Amino acid sequence: MADKAYLEFDGERHEFPVIRGSEDEVGINIKTLRSVTGGAITLDPGFKNTGACESGITFLDGEKGILRYRGYSIEELAEKADFLEVAYLLIFGNLPTKEELKKFGIDIASHSMVDEDVKKILDAFPKAAHPMGVLSSLTSALTAFNPSSVDVSSEEAMYNAIVRILGKMPVLVSWTMRKKMGLPLDYGDTSLGYVENLMTKMFRKPNEEYVINPVILNALDKLLILHADHEQNCSTSTVRIVGSSHAGLFASLSAGISALWGPLHGGANQAVIEMLEAIKEDGGDTKKYMAKAKDKNDPFRLMGFGHRVYKNFDPRARIIKEAADEVLHDLGIEDPILDIAKGLEQEALSDEYFVKRKLYPNVDFYSGIIYRAMGIPIDMFTVMFTLGRLPGWIAQWKEMRLRKEPIGRPRQIYTGENFRPFVALKDRT
Ligand code: SDX
Numbered sequence: 001m002a003d004k005a006y007l008e009f010d011g012e013r014h015e016f017p018v019i020r021g022s023e024d025e026v027g028i029n030i031k032t033l034r035s036v037t038g039g040a041i042t043l044d045p046g047f048k049n050t051g052a053c054e055s056g057i058t059f060l061d062g063e064k065g066i067l068r069y070r071g072y073s074i075e076e077l078a079e080k081a082d083f084l085e086v087a088y089l090l091i092f093g094n095l096p097t098k099e100e101l102k103k104f105g106i107d108i109a110s111h112s113m114v115d116e117d118v119k120k121i122l123d124a125f126p127k128a129a130h131p132m133g134v135l136s137s138l139t140s141a142l143t144a145f146n147p148s149s150v151d152v153s154s155e156e157a158m159y160n161a162i163v164r165i166l167g168k169m170p171v172l173v174s175w176t177m178r179k180k181m182g183l184p185l186d187y188g189d190t191s192l193g194y195v196e197n198l199m200t201k202m203f204r205k206p207n208e209e210y211v212i213n214p215v216i217l218n219a220l221d222k223l224l225i226l227h228a229d230h231e232q233n234c235s236t237s238t239v240r241i242v243g244s245s246h247a248g249l250f251a252s253l254s255a256g257i258s259a260l261w262g263p264l265h266g267g268a269n270q271a272v273i274e275m276l277e278a279i280k281e282d283g284g285d286t287k288k289y290m291a292k293a294k295d296k297n298d299p300f301r302l303m304g305f306g307h308r309v310y311k312n313f314d315p316r317a318r319i320i321k322e323a324a325d326e327v328l329h330d331l332g333i334e335d336p337i338l339d340i341a342k343g344l345e346q347e348a349l350s351d352e353y354f355v356k357r358k359l360y361p362n363v364d365f366y367s368g369i370i371y372r373a374m375g376i377p378i379d380m381f382t383v384m385f386t387l388g389r390l391p392g393w394i395a396q397w398k399e400m401r402l403r404k405e406p407i408g409r410p411r412q413i414y415t416g417e418n419f420r421p422f423v424a425l426k427d428r429t
Pocket residue numbers: 046229230232233234263264265266268293294300301302303304305306307308309357359362363364
């Protein structure tokens with residue numbers, strides 16, 4: 001394949017170098033475009049054709065439905081690793097040795113206390129506040145209680161900021177849920193593993209012994225792994241661009257949480273369950289909702305379907321669908337919306353509109369069914385996505401800072417008014 005690209009513009013021919021990734025992805029490097037053309041830029045709403053960076057963290061092939069973290073397949077990691085191992089892999093680049101993993105866990109656990117004054121901020125929120133808004137606020141507020149986390153100029157300072165947030169985020173997640181459910185806040189038990197401790201913080205009741213259900217533990221660990229990173233998606237790009245101004249890690253993560261909240265992104269896992277519930281309430285008529293999804297005059301979209309990159313089955317959705325069957329079977333739960341979801345999937349896979357647009361179930365289509373079986377409130381589903389994505393955001397932010405990437409500042413094409421002189425108020429009609 002060529003190692004140069006050419007552009008003919010305004011009677012001149014310009015040459016641009018072609019960069020080839022380790023998985024043979026090809027990018028045309030247009031760093032000199034504006035200078036050699038006298039000011040021309042590219043225009044690419046939604047960045048569908050634009051690479052923001054080079055990265056060595058996650059590789060995905062949307063056509064083949066491949067997803068790998070640091071070269072390891074998502075299928076193997078979901079089956080053979082635990083979430084803390086995967087977090088270490090994403091952030092530091094290799095699977096940890098026993099000693100490295102043990103130290104990582106101890107360092108994180110040593111930061112799993114949150115300043116009592118953070119509770120005053122939590123208390124200021126109404127119970128009905130959406131947990132993603134609460135979590136984004138509390139995450140940003142953590143900077144005030146951990147000012148040293150902003151300076152990551154040394155390897156030690158970067159490491160400390162990372163283990164701090166990995167220790168404190170599960171506390172904020174559990175507090176956000178317990179506040180909503182009217183439960184007393186819980187700090188968990190640092191003698192437990194990362195996900196065991198998360199479950200304890202979230203579900204333990206003060207007046208009874210809490211026994212961890214291994215089926216739920218295994219499913220939650222797998223869900224967190226499957227959500228851990230996904231290259232330059234909307235929220236990760238947000239974390240990178242906010243961090244590129246050298247805003248602190250916690251502030252950058254808070255911005256990422258806000259981006260993930262949207263129903264077109266991580267908020268889709270909540271929207272899927274709301275959609276499936278609406279279909280159930282409406283007599284389970286999936287064909288009616290398929291027609292609505294295809295009707296250009298109807299704003300309704302089949303939530304949990306379609307993806308900017310995957311034009312094949314999202315490999316995560318395949319694993320989560322199997323896990324949903326296992327969890328509901330093991331817990332003896334008959335959830336009619338799982339059957340509705342499977343019915344929609346079957347219909348879409350043979351419907352010309354969906355086939356032509358290559359719209360398949362994505363990571364959000366089945367995940368909410370498992371969260372619901374775990375007893376997690378529906379508006380906490382995207383908070384669970386946040387917890388999974390946390391190590392990926394951290395890894396991407398760290399890569400951007402260590403590579404000393406420039407501040408993110410896209411250009412635009414101005415299409416507004418040309419110059420016009422000011423008109424005094426008395427003269428305006
Ligand atoms: C996540 O980027 C990531 O990696 C994200 C994520 C991650 O791990 O970080 O994978 C997590 O965000 C998954 C996506 C969750 N969102 C949803 O499930 C919401 C429903 N999906 C859509 O809104 C949509 O598919 C997007 C937002 C996911 C992708 O949108 P694109 O790539 O901008 O595609 P598009 O909106 O231009 O759609 C292309 C065509 C359009 O029809 P035409 O104009 O060509 O006729 O497909 C149609 C769309 O109308 N379409 C849908 C549809 N998704 C796309 N039609 C009905 N239902 C849908 N869900």
